[in-house]
Amino acid sequence: MAEDLVLDTAIRDWVLVPLSVVMVLIGILRYFVAKLMRSSQALDLKIVREGQLILRARSLRAAAGFVPAKSFRARRFYYTNEENGLLHVPKGQAQNTQAQMFSDPNMAMDMMKKNLSMIIPQTLTFAWVNFFFSGFVAAKIPFPLTPRFRSMLQNGIDLSTVDVSYVSSRSWYFLNLFGLRGLFSLILGEENAMDDTQRMMQMGGFGVDPTKNLSTEKDGLDIIQHEWALPKIEQRAEQILRKLVK
């Protein structure tokens, strides 16, 4: 193991602190840029209606026992009949979301804006850090770590002899990139702090097929056995009254 490296205080003053400050400032700047570019999303009638429909069908499924059998059957027919039931999706009409996305330029535009506000500043800062600060140790963490952490903390330094508790400047950049979320939530308010990790997750999870939800709900309703809960409740009420009268 090599002896303790002595880090120049100039590194602290000119690399460590400026890097963090720049990352924070960029985060704030990006928040305001995103706020400027955000277009209020117009609600689509069909999507709203489908969401509400699913809610209503779900409550019918959950509370089916509380209405008389006749009412339940009427409602089930209303939702699931094959001709014009609300939950029935005719075959072929189930368009896939991919096609829908291409047909709607607004949607693609929104995505692009989101991506632009994420990718551009990130590439720029990464290039900047790489160009000016690559290849040296910028800080030391005050506790020892196992060698597994080498790739995380010493990105850009290919020396196996340096102790793992030293942090390279490029790694410091990454630590800041992913670790400043708490700070942003302090500065910008709780819900505004969107860090990049979250955004990346959002990218993956979009494009759910709404018609699929409808047909699942329809199947769920179809297999329900209606059992009226009221006669049982009546007996329970009788017991309550008996107790009350006593």
Place this chain on the structure above:
Amino acid sequence: MVGAAEEARLNRLESQVDNGGGGAWEYLCLVQKLGARRSEKVLKHGLSILNDPRARSRLGVEEWTLYEQVAIAALDCQQIDVAKECIAALSMKFPGSIRVGKLEGMLLEAKEAWADAEKAYARLLEDSPLDQVILKRKVAMAKAQGNPAAAVEYLNKYLEIFMADHDAWRELAEIYVNLQMYKQAAYCYEELILCQPIVPLYHLAYADVLYTMGGLENIQTAKKYYASTVNLTGGKNTRALYGLCLCGVVIGQLTKGRNKDEKAESPDMSSLAAKALLKDYKERSPEKLSLVTTMMKNMKLIS
């Protein structure tokens, strides 16, 4: 609907503010949060904040929501001049805002300039056709004009889209009851029961509607729903108890002369309800006990 605990808190704060104990802003916030309708108090205390430049500037951006709240309260109290001032201040600050547009529409409504209000709302709906508040305003307007048929029409259109909005279902149910369209009202109450199956008020209202419709089957169902109200309230609901008594009597009359084995269980429930009622009256309102006792005797529920 406001829960009992929150209402108590609201009343406490209100008396504190009324007696000059401060906390007006907290009171206004609570009213806003609970959606309570205490327009006179809101108007009084809200104006006292708005007329005091120091207190007003201390609110920061919240100042504008206070303007909105006071404007609505003023409209409710027919203080049209005050409302006009508030709305003017808001539209200076937020020109072209839909939210202020709604207030302007409501101002026209308060002046009973129905045609103008209608036009204003139609213009707003062009921009955002799915605005729930505006769509509900239109219903309210139809109701205020004494035109329940139009209100029903608007509400049905609204519910075609926002079909999970249970407040709208309740409103529709109440209008249908007023119009004596009980079948439709029963449908709405069923929808409400499905939506919130453990709210006793919906069970009770559904039972009332079924009882009013009449017919043996409906009344038997109504009795079950009165029983479930009793179950949900622990027998504390007087109306449900009366309902059980009446259902028992009517079922007894309707099934008279038919086979006896069906009848065997039904009088039991209603006489139990009658006893529970008498006990309740004895505790809470002894001076009316004799009245109720004779009535129950006439109905042959107690001996």
